Amino acid sequence: MKIIQKPSFYLVGGAVRDQLLGRHVKDRDWVVVGASPEWMLEQGFRPVGKDFPVFLHPDTQEEYALARTERKTAKGYHGFQFYTDTTVTLEQDLARRDLTINAMAQTESGVLIDPYQGLDDLTNKLLRHVSSAFAEDPVRILRVARFAARYAPLGxxxxxxxMHLMQAMVQNGEVAALVPERVWQEMEQALSESMPARFIEVLHDCGALAIIFPALERLFGVPQKAEFHPEIDCGIHTLMVLQAACILTTDPKVRFAALVHDLGKGLTPQTLWPAHTGHELISKQLVTEWCERYRVPSHYQQLAELVAEFHGQVHKCLSLSASELVQLLVSTDALRRPERFEALLIACEADSKGRLGFEHTLYPQRHFLQQALYSCQQVNVQNIIRQGFKGEAIRQQLYLHYEQALNALIVEQKS
Structure with missing residues (x-):
């Protein structure tokens, strides 16, 4: 008589990894060995997988995927053929995963199953690929860079x-097949990690940055004036600005703006080095192109363009006249979008502090422009209208009142 073995359930991936690291477990994913789609449906699981069978538990709503193997059939992220069957083992399923620390499993009773020495790599603080199959999926380069950004504080x-395998993948052209949406998805997640600068560094070290984000890669090796930038290198400065932004805010939009604010410096002719006069508008154009290429959400793009174009003026705001301050506030739409203006100021503060030796220097420009905006917000346009002004005259009077308020602020600052 043939004995039918009951399917087995295993907790896998990030839940096991983070549990061992003592980190908060966000999502619990499971692998089911020895089950068919029909059996899962009979147990009340709800199917949600498109490329391969994934089901939601009827009570917990956690994901349960049938154990599977995969075979590379074409370049890129989608070039895979998946195979699921009741004969696929847990070890075979884990073998297709990217990193050893993500290729551990745990039985329902809590017993660790670690066929690829993931626990050793956790102990040794290593991000190591499971097998040569890693090279078949270029998204894994982005994932390694993202995990590096997350766990860099832990060493x-x-x-x-x-790293050598990733470099070979770049040379073989796999990275060129990456889907724009997936690139942005990984970058956006990386921007929310502890050290997103490490994400950029890993991509730079393996050669992928030059293909994915050439405008960013061009910054490395480009000098700036040492009197203002003791770190000299534009690429290093950019990474310092990104990390300075992480200290100031958890908002990924501000962090993204900090990352791309100086892209124009990568196009400065060498004959003009180390000066980069006029790089702001070039930076803005490159930000626009980047966002269009990777279909970056508009709220990210708008702030990044704003920071690229106006960070120089914000830095110099303490020496601007009242009329120039009005123009800055109007051009940045500060009165209608005060929250976005505050995000601009945070990014500019990060730019100032993202320099060698300036990490803890005060940035009075931020407070001054906050006061400038507040002063203009106190101007009552209804009073102007009640005085009989109409049409364009209202705007002229409004700007005149703004200037008067800012002149008073400038006098107060100097006293």
Whole structure:
């Protein structure tokens, strides 16, 4: 008589990894070994997978995927053929995962299953690929960079053999097949990690940055005036600005704006180095192109363009006249979008502090422009209308009142 073995359930991936690291477990994903789609449906699971069978538990709504293997059939993220069957083992399923620390499983009773030494790599703080199959999916380069950004504060580094494999993938042209939406998805997640600058560094070290974000790659090796930028290198400055932004805010939009604010410096002719006069508008154009290429959400794009174009003026605001301050507030739409203006100021403060030796220097420009905006917000347009002004005259009078308020602020600042 043939004995039918009951399917087995295993907690896998990030839940096991983060549990071992003592971190908060956000999502619990499961692998089911020895089950068919029909059996899952009979147990009340709801199917949600498109490419391969994934089901939601009827009570917990956690994801349960049938154990599977995969075979590379074409370049890129979608170039895979998946195979699920009751004969696929847990070890075979885990073998297709990217990193050893993500290729551990746990039984329902809590027993750890670790066929690829993920626990050792957790102990040694290494991000190491499971097998040569890693090279079949270019998204894994982005994932390694993102995990590096997340776990860098814990001392994790990319294993040398994994970095070499990633470099080979870049040389083989796999990275060129990345889907724009997936690139942005990984970057947006990386911007919310502890050290997003590490995400950029890993992509730079393996050569992927030059293909994915060439405007950012061009900054490395480009000098700036040492009197203002002791770190000199534009690429290093950019990473310092990004990390300075992380200290000031958790908002990924501000962090993104900090990352791309100086892209124009990468196009400055060498004959003009180390000066970068007029780089702001070039930076804005490159930000626009970047956002269009990767279909970056508009609220990210608008802030990033604003920071690229106006960060120089914000830095110099303490020496601007009242009329110039009005123009700055109007051009940045500060009166209608005060929250976005505040995000601009945070990014500019990060730019100032993202310099060698300036990390803890005060940035009075932020407070001054906050006061300037507040002073203009106190001007009552209804009073102007009641005085009989109409049409364009209302705007002229409004700007005149703004100037008067800002002149008073400037006098107060100097006293």
């Amino acid at each position: 994790f580094t990319v294993a040398p053999e994994t």
